[in-house]
Amino acid sequence: MSELLPPRGYKKEDTEKRKKWLEKKTGFHLNETGPDNPEDFKGIIENHVGYMHLPLAIAGPLLIDGTYAKGEFYIPFCTLEGTLTMSMTRGLFLTHLSGGIKTNHIKQELSRSPIFIFKDIDKCIPFIEWVNQNFEILKREAESTTRYGKLLRIDKYPSQNSVILDFVYDTAEASGQNMVTIATHKACRYIIDNYKCESGFRYYIESNFNGDKNPAYKSLLLGRSHFVVASTLIEGRLLKRILRVTAKEYVDGWIQCTRGSTEAGIFGMNMHVANALTAIYLATGQDAASVVENAGGIISYEVRNSNDLFATITMPSITVGTVGGGTRLKQARKNLEMLGCTGKDSSKKLAEIVCACALALELSLGGAIVSDEFAFSHSKYGRK
Amino acid sequence: MSELLPPRGYKKEDTEKRKKWLEKKTGFHLNETGPDNPEDFKGIIENHVGYMHLPLAIAGPLLIDGTYAKGEFYIPFCTLEGTLTMSMTRGLFLTHLSGGIKTNHIKQELSRSPIFIFKDIDKCIPFIEWVNQNFEILKREAESTTRYGKLLRIDKYPSQNSVILDFVYDTAEASGQNMVTIATHKACRYIIDNYKCESGFRYYIESNFNGDKNPAYKSLLLGRSHFVVASTLIEGRLLKRILRVTAKEYVDGWIQCTRGSTEAGIFGMNMHVANALTAIYLATGQDAASVVENAGGIISYEVRNSNDLFATITMPSITVGTVGGGTRLKQARKNLEMLGCTGKDSSKKLAEIVCACALALELSLGGAIVSDEFAFSHSKYGRK
Amino acid sequence: MSELLPPRGYKKEDTEKRKKWLEKKTGFHLNETGPDNPEDFKGIIENHVGYMHLPLAIAGPLLIDGTYAKGEFYIPFCTLEGTLTMSMTRGLFLTHLSGGIKTNHIKQELSRSPIFIFKDIDKCIPFIEWVNQNFEILKREAESTTRYGKLLRIDKYPSQNSVILDFVYDTAEASGQNMVTIATHKACRYIIDNYKCESGFRYYIESNFNGDKNPAYKSLLLGRSHFVVASTLIEGRLLKRILRVTAKEYVDGWIQCTRGSTEAGIFGMNMHVANALTAIYLATGQDAASVVENAGGIISYEVRNSNDLFATITMPSITVGTVGGGTRLKQARKNLEMLGCTGKDSSKKLAEIVCACALALELSLGGAIVSDEFAFSHSKYGRK
């Protein structure tokens, strides 16, 4: 090991060694402590030296009637943007008084997409046929590496002199990025050992095609991880009382926003779904970087019964889980338990809660913009 | 206040009241503590009830030669994705041995984009002319709300029967989202009070056009907040030793990745810039939700001197600051101090560090994919 | 009928009446004649008054080894952009000397995508299940309207409180836009008459989702009409002789072009596939407006055998046919016959020819840019 680099290891004394090393290098001594045993960080983080103590708020309650999530939920919310928790609470309050938010869990599919590159374009179709014929074997190989993951199918995308195989899995309660990597790698090794192409071929475990940590039209169209839809119907008098706008004013305002989004070339169609996702992901041990692939939800609003507002959101990609990774951390677990998100179908339940909260937060922000209270609330809650 | 909602307030006793309320509602008692005084959370978070203690790692050192950032930096890194810190350290080590990473800070501009809607299309051009004539007044109004922000210009985008005014600011050391909202709102109030249009007009403080918390082609093209470019030249022998690939193999692999990105309709051109950004944002008190608008960097690689690898990234949008918001938190401050990111031009310096780290992490991941060690390293570091 | 409007009718005398009417209105007398009988324009154009005599050129010959197209083809080329025919001929000559262009016809699928809108989100899944159960009946209904079209499947895309049904057809030798409209409409009428939903539903025959006459990431990903891949391997000495560049110079230039495309937010990845398509579509009676949905092909280049250039293009959407619509016009027929594009699988053959020509034209343009002869050739051939 180079002197240049921090000492390795997951043990308590390794952490101490690193802290000393860091102090020697920078003069800074990190002395924060946390509830988890550093040795439990294996699989979550390496080179551990300390903690970030992010403030946690509570928003809600959310009233929801979903495929899996049903009842009242108090939302742990970890953000650094002033106003956001108040706005989320306002949105949840509004929808609660109106009878809550409905959600529909459509599907859960996560993929890894290796690419196989041949010498010429005519090698692609025979390869696809071979993959089709050997699906059961490839499935067995892939699934041999995981207790819970199931390979649902392999989608084939020929292009140029290559074929991308999109290995699509049900990852159960895990968000599953690691699971699909390891399983797909095993299946790919089988392909490499068994597929014969006289002119040879190359392969990479990932072609970026699966949209991991990237905004991708593929994910918007076909879904990635949890695909959830949510809706709510807000009575006109509540809209007026709580957001200080009418349904018509609200919809007129939203139309301008779709216009601005289209002109700016914005991916997805929403104002700040990213905020709701980031805050809940941080509070529940999710990988916050996944928000980048998840934030492209599509919202629409319509006036109903002359004065009510029907609001609905489609989120084709919510990459969350309730086991593994950061969900193992003590506080993440506690928050997941508080949400009742443990056990069978809990990742689907969590995805529905996330989707409903995203809708509630959008509703509140939309109201602030239409009533022109947005700047005021940010000068009140967003400054010291 | 409704009984349904959590009690408000920033005082210690308010937090205690909320914790009791939450316990009554859910049976869960939050007992985490943190270094900051809850009263200091004003402007950062409302409804505070506790803390998330995220593990913090150290990566690096980064060797950088930038417009503002120069020398060696030890990177505080807050992630929940196993392997990531090791991979970042590997990338930083590789570039360090090769002479470091160069960065170029191109510009820093953040905008807020209100929309003005008229009755008919022929009202747009006269409005634009009026705005041009009154720029100095509008600038004075906007800047009257902020000590540091400067209104650089107002870009006008006519469309349909409306005009979007893109108020473009230099936000100095702040990330500035609040600053530009409040300043622009003041200027808009002036417009509303003083612009006369016989058929009237409406306005919204935000049209979504500025790309806040959204991936936007506008931001990719024109920039949003810090616009930084980074590059490094890796010697062939180091590439072989540390990534176990040749420069040609590396570039061949990357080409497949651009193919997969284009076919999947991915915004930007990189594999996982989102990961580096999220980890550093969390460690330095940035708003992690901004990663959604920042993750669209464009990477390219080329073989040089027959066996060296030239790697470069353009990141037109890095929305970070070193004052205000979450950067006020004690640990965030400490980490910013450790990075030397305080005082004049420190936000530019931080943006350069972020950009350089994003490049280093990409380099390491690319190596893992080309050498086919990606799945192996994730099964080693990504599992318990 | 209003006096304001041109007189209707497909007969010769109707055309004469319209010409008189136009002369009365504008003072302009149209006296162009053409080979087709105006009565044969039924189904192609209404309100016929005259002709545009576009100049037709010949490019080629193309040497091709495809799934359906094999041998030498002389390409009828109808353009108004000077230099283009020369450039196409140069590209075809280059690839001819190098052994020709290989093509691979991957699939042919055209869809129509009606949307069904329900009162609430929970009505979507039951509807999808009903459609699955009734697929055979819907297929029979759809196919009852066409002799050649086959309904391959119905893809279901739930979103918000609606479901888009993507009716995917094999349209045989027809480009098929009309065929899929009429067939899908018949199936939709069956749904309307037979699907019961107590809270009712609305439907529209088209949701814009199918990408007709629009650039759509869906088409790039899943294909629309013919999906074809082409490639060619150019010997280094021919590249030097004909394009005056080396393979390495060529690839280096192309990389800059992908950079410019990504930064400008360009859909697809090519320089001017649109030109080749438009010229051949016009010469063979295709709907030139379809070029908009077809021009997003993805090109890549690589150096092989140290000095040769491997070029390949994926075109997931080439909306052409050899029967119906404008292909009935006498000259279009003649050109189709000259291309041997009549009878079984002729639309696939034509699509392969189009794809190969697009690649050849790109190759030539790329050469002109890299050798810096682009401006020169346009000042020679693009000016009077």
Next chain:
Amino acid sequence: MSELLPPRGYKKEDTEKRKKWLEKKTGFHLNETGPDNPEDFKGIIENHVGYMHLPLAIAGPLLIDGTYAKGEFYIPFCTLEGTLTMSMTRGLFLTHLSGGIKTNHIKQELSRSPIFIFKDIDKCIPFIEWVNQNFEILKREAESTTRYGKLLRIDKYPSQNSVILDFVYDTAEASGQNMVTIATHKACRYIIDNYKCESGFRYYIESNFNGDKNPAYKSLLLGRSHFVVASTLIEGRLLKRILRVTAKEYVDGWIQCTRGSTEAGIFGMNMHVANALTAIYLATGQDAASVVENAGGIISYEVRNSNDLFATITMPSITVGTVGGGTRLKQARKNLEMLGCTGKDSSKKLAEIVCACALALELSLGGAIVSDEFAFSHSKYGRK
């Protein structure tokens, strides 16, 4: 010259030689004639062998009140899609009865975007400064090649180790693609001869960044060639009489269409602007391949006065001209004259007519979809 290729030359006898050559090669004798002298094809097409006689229809009249186009216009319309002319006429009739279409010509700017590539990223800013300092000289060089074109400015886009210079011109009555190529090439030659960079640099005349023949978010945002906005207000009773829908029904239908567009990842926001553009471009000697870069218009609809429909379209890119290229052809000239599109500002006038027609055609199609007459009209007019 290779025996493989068609004989060259613009003279009548050259055409005859080519026709013989083609007959020898393919057995096909082309005997179509046209009104233009083949020698006049120089600058438009090479390797001329014959003609395509496309049927021409008349649609309209359009009633328009624009910045440049004012009054009634009879629209020459060259299409091969049955129903389209009737639909266009219906849309124009509807808007005529409602008082016509307003248009607003916002700007006209066409660019060429060469890229300059340096050895390292730190060479970019000094280069940009040099370009700024030498703008007047570069302008003189560029404009020395054209009688009408004016270089308005050079926008600089640094990225990676390169700078794209976007040379933005006013091309007056020409569509100008050739003009900007030749002018920019001259300016670039000056740069190459005069800019000193010790580590050298490369350049390409085009980086694909200007969006020529490609759908580009840059063009949608900043415009390319003519940027035009159009609107119309349709009385409820006319909407009912002619489209058989109410304003509310119309808007409700359109919302579904924006949903489908967003989900499919469609560039722009319209149903088939491409159709109107292609038909008018073909009839007026424009380059129909430019439709690909022009078809991304953004449409919106709203209910006004409880029952009227306000419709508006923004088309940031309409690449048309009234001099040069195909507009020199006799029939194109005649049609341009019939439209009054000759002389000063005639290209702007033409662009406004195109934009208004695009709106009218969309209005009619939207009506057909909402009233569910779309399939019926296509089975009536779209089949033989």
